[in-house]
Amino acid sequence: MDQEDMDLRDYCILESQRLETFKSWPFKADAPCCVSKMAEAGFYWCGNEHEIDTVACFVCGKSLDGWDANDDPWAEHKKHAPRCAFVNLGRAEKDLTVAEWLELVIQIKTYLINKQYDQMRKKVVKYCERKREELIKSIKG
Ligand SMILES: [Zn+2]
Numbered sequence: 001m002d003q004e005d006m007d008l009r010d011y012c013i014l015e016s017q018r019l020e021t022f023k024s025w026p027f028k029a030d031a032p033c034c035v036s037k038m039a040e041a042g043f044y045w046c047g048n049e050h051e052i053d054t055v056a057c058f059v060c061g062k063s064l065d066g067w068d069a070n071d072d073p074w075a076e077h078k079k080h081a082p083r084c085a086f087v088n089l090g091r092a093e094k095d096l097t098v099a100e101w102l103e104l105v106i107q108i109k110t111y112l113i114n115k116q117y118d119q120m121r122k123k124v125v126k127y128c129e130r131k132r133e134e135l136i137k138s139i140k141g
């Protein structure tokens with residue numbers, strides 16, 4: 001699997017993994033919108049030095065930025081991604097049942113497998129088109 005096939009969601013299934021992604025964040029630990037609350041609400045950091053408050057959800061993939069120190073990460077998640085399976089459970093990882101947690105993992109893995117399949121399929125189609133053109137060219141001499 002090459003770099004473009006990688007998806008951060010695969011590495012952010014656990015709250016502790018999401019927490020580790022935060023290389024920078026504009027608000028302190030005592031703010032309602034702190035790093036630990038962001039990770040708890042399903043977000044991992046995908047920002048950069050210019051946009052330090054860009055995050056995405058490990059289940060639905062919704063990307064959000066423009067956070068305010070007093071924002072409630074759970075409320076914002078629900079507002080912008082009302083169909084997300086994680087936000088609809090509405091509980092931190094430690095409060096989920098094993099069955100609920102596994103259902104989320106299955107959803108993420110299914111999404112990733114489908115995405116990989118699409119990428120591989122596109123590569124094969126492109127390869128076949130190129131070979132077809134080469135063949136036509138060689139026949140025409
Ligand atoms: Zn979500």
